[in-house]
Amino acid sequence: MPAGRNRLNESERGPQQGANIVPGNAAEPPPEELVAELKDKLSEAKVRQAAISSERRTVALAAHMGSADDRTRLDQLNQEGAILSGEIQGIEAAISDIQTRISNASADAVIEAERQKRREVAQLAEELRGHAAKIDELWRASR
Numbered sequence: 001m002p003a004g005r006n007r008l009n010e011s012e013r014g015p016q017q018g019a020n021i022v023p024g025n026a027a028e029p030p031p032e033e034l035v036a037e038l039k040d041k042l043s044e045a046k047v048r049q050a051a052i053s054s055e056r057r058t059v060a061l062a063a064h065m066g067s068a069d070d071r072t073r074l075d076q077l078n079q080e081g082a083i084l085s086g087e088i089q090g091i092e093a094a095i096s097d098i099q100t101r102i103s104n105a106s107a108d109a110v111i112e113a114e115r116q117k118r119r120e121v122a123q124l125a126e127e128l129r130g131h132a133a134k135i136d137e138l139w140r141a142s143r
Contacts, residue, residue: 033100035095042091045084052081 028034056077062070 031098031105035098035102038091038095038098042088042095045088045091048085048089049081052077052084056081 029037056074059070059074059077063074064071102136
């Protein structure tokens with residue numbers, strides 16, 4: 001499966017979610033539900049990011065003043081923060097992509113509805129031409 005085609009990568013899914021879902025799979029929830037799910041995950045990730053930032057501020061001074069334990073913890077927090085930042089960017093990109101797809105699908109539906117209306121009008125116009133020709137033929141025959 002090509003990269004980027006999974007609905008959610010493992011870090012975004014978390015342990016409670018199921019297997020990867022490919023767009024267009026019959027088991028996939030509606031796009032609006034995907035957006036809601038991703039927004040929840042984004043919110044959770046931002047809360048985790050805020051907690052990491054808060055702890056980072058707490059240990060930063062001691063880490064830079066020479067505490068080996070605090071330096072180790074700060075390095076861990078920096079690594080976790082960097083990974084989380086990438087996850088947040090990925091989730092935001094996924095939300096944007098799904099919202100674009102929803103918009104495009106909605107626009108396509110409107111366009112198709114307009115095409116169908118035009119086909120129906122053309123069909124009615126053709127029927128009217130046929131009726132007009134029949135009326136004209138009957139009128140000419142009645143003279």
